[in-house]
Amino acid sequence: DIQMTQSPSTLSAFVGDRVTITCRASQSVNSWLAWYQQKPGKAPNLLISKASTLQSGVPSRFSGSASGTEFTLTISSLQPDDFATYYCQQYSNYPWTFGQGTKVEIK
Amino acid sequence: QITLKESGPTLVKPTQTLTLTCTISGFSLTTHGVGVGWIRQSPDKALEWLADIHWSGSTQYSPSLRSRLTITRDTSSNQVVLTMTNMDPEDTATYYCAHRVIGAGLDYWGQGALVTVSS
Numbered sequence: 001d002i003q004m005t006q007s008p009s010t011l012s013a014f015v016g017d018r019v020t021i022t023c024r025a026s027q028s029v030n031s032w033l034a035w036y037q038q039k040p041g042k043a044p045n046l047l048i049s050k051a052s053t054l055q056s057g058v059p060s061r062f063s064g065s066a067s068g069t070e071f072t073l074t075i076s077s078l079q080p081d082d083f084a085t086y087y088c089q090q091y092s093n094y095p096w097t098f099g100q101g102t103k104v105e106i107k
Numbered sequence: 108q109i110t111l112k113e114s115g116p117t118l119v120k121p122t123q124t125l126t127l128t129c130t131i132s133g134f135s136l137t138t139h140g141v142g143v144g145w146i147r148q149s150p151d152k153a154l155e156w157l158a159d160i161h162w163s164g165s166t167q168y169s170p171s172l173r174s175r176l177t178i179t180r181d182t183s184s185n186q187v188v189l190t191m192t193n194m195d196p197e198d199t200a201t202y203y204c205a206h207r208v209i210g211a212g213l214d215y216w217g218q219g220a221l222v223t224v225s226s
């Protein structure tokens with residue numbers, strides 16, 4: 001199985017901060033990498049596919065990038081609605097696997 | 108408008124078989140490139156992919172659970188069914204079904220079904 005390692009596990013930030021979450025794959029997943037946002041009691045919501053393709057309706061302050069097996073989710077200016085848990089997921093190889101999540105908290 | 112909704116028991120006993128149904132609308136299970144997957148989330152919030160069925164009817168399973176899982180579809184009823192045998196308290200989780208297309212992530216999710224395994 002491909003292991004997905006996210007960092008940090010928890011992140012405290014102010015509204016307006018630039019926030020970066022990293023996800024590292026244990027082997028190449030090419031760009032078959034998705035990012036999700038999850039709020040308490042809700043299903044995950046797809047933000048980004050193919051490492052950097054923003055889903056329709058997702059604010060442009062979210063962006064994704066890739067460098068080899070390291071992937072980054074950036075929120076350019078954190079908004080109150082962005083406090084949530086974020087997960088990466090590879091869909092290059094079965095079994096698809098998720099990172100352990102990064103909780104973004106209010107500082 | 109694509110929607111998915113999970114249904115099934117909220118409580119099962121250890122060793123029993125769990126059957127969950129995902130009722131879909133707004134898309135066809137046989138459209139090229141479309142798939143429906145099942146994912147669960149344990150109380151510690153870890154997400155685990157379980158199984159997937161493609162537009163062609165082909166299936167994929169998590170190797171660690173393969174012996175216990177079966178995913179099927181009923182195209183006339185627009186449903187995807189997941190069965191998991193020999194349930195254990197460790198299988199307590201929220202179970203989600205989700206839509207996806209080739210090359211993209213899981214873009215539409217059901218609301219989730221909380222399943223507790225306890226005697």
